[in-house]
Amino acid sequence: MLDAIRGEVDLLDEELINLIIKRLELARRLGNIKRSLGLSIVDKSRENEVINRWVSKLRSAGLNEDVAYELVNAIIKASTYVQVGGNLGINVTIIGSGRVGRTMARVLNRVANVSLIHLNDKPARSDVFIMATKPTRDSVDFVINNVEVIRGSVLLDLFSVKSTFFTTFEDLSIKHGFHYVSAHPLFGDVGEPISESIVLIPSRTSGDYLNLVRDLFSNAGLSVVMLKSPEEHDRLMAYLQVAHHTALLALYALLRNAGIDLRGPLLTHSLKYTVRAIERVITQLDVVYEIQRLNPYSSSVKEELINTLRLVIDLMSEGRLDEVVR
Known part of the structure; x- marks a missing residue:
């Protein structure tokens, strides 16, 4: 019985492999068409459309959403990779x-x-x-x-x-x-x-x-x-980098000071992903410090982050968290 089912799985694997090979061949053809039309290889709106369709169907079949996302994302990355053109002579x-x-x-x-x-x-x-x-x-x-x-x-x-x-x-x-x-x-x-x-x-x-x-x-x-402009860039990066790095490092310090093992069995599923981000930040503290020091919007955004944290805490205590995500 076990061997019979494994045999069916092996047959399905062969079918999946052949379908992926077909998909990659279609992706190569798409890459050629995009280059002939002067279009970008990466089309984020199309990628999101494909990802949402895959995740929705796989989630309906009982697969974890994160696993579904990783699966389709790997296929999209492979498809994008084969679309990359030849040498441009630059x-x-x-x-x-x-x-x-x-x-x-x-x-x-x-x-x-x-x-x-x-x-x-x-x-x-x-x-x-x-x-x-x-x-x-x-x-x-x-x-x-x-x-x-x-x-x-x-x-x-x-x-x-x-x-x-x-x-x-x-x-x-x-x-x-x-x-x-x-x-x-x-x-x-x-x-x-x-x-x-x-x-x-x-x-x-x-x-x-x-x-x-x-x-x-x-x-x-x-x-x-x-x-x-460089001003637009630095203002946006103050939120996307400075505030992000600050929040991650603050969470790291909080957990470490509480004696929590960041590789231990108590981490929730979502926190594991956050810890991965924290670990990446920790390995590049010189870059983090450089961004914090040089970005002219750094101080004001960090102050805004502190005030926003206070606001969220107040809304949480009053049972009004829906106002945070409106």
Whole structure:
């Protein structure tokens, strides 16, 4: 009886594998059509439509919602990966071989000729230069010391905070004749970033190179988000990064001080996901501190976070939590 059922499962597995292979072939064809039409490889609205349909049907069949999401998300990532096009013939030099630089090199190696160099190396000519370094004066000095090589190309920075050096790079691009686009990948050191988001902010010298940069990241399988200014970026990131990191670290300190084992058996299902996020933040405390220190909206948003926490506590004590989620 057991062997008979396992035999049926094996047959179904073969069918599933063949269906997934068919789906991936269709995805490849979709990728070719998208590139011929100049469309982005990643279509978030379509992804959400597919995810919602899968999760709804699998949940109705009794499968846990989180497991259903992970299942369909894995299939979507695989389908996006095979849509990534061939080499675009663009030469990219990434300055900085840390976590951000290595991850960006893995992403762009899918579609471009990528060189990864250190801040003290002498760069060769390239179509695109990407500063995957810390937002310090050393990064500015690198550009100044290598303007003859960078002239005529496009320079990107990947800084998490834009207010500090956006104007500096923009002014240098005007003075020395290169193009400048500011970028912010919204993902860290992940194994194979697919369908992740990257923010682009145009400058006065971006010109047509903005389209080149957008196509470069889009063809590499990233979702491109356009923002209008460094101020808009930093204000939004104060909520999405500063407040988020602060809340996670505060929860970590609370649980640790209470003597709770964050890898123990008492963690609820949802808290396990939160602990994973906390662990990622803890491994990058230098970056967290840098963002907190440099973002000009950091103090006001943290104060807003404290006031909001007080408000939620008050509403909770009065039985009015529905007002929080209206």
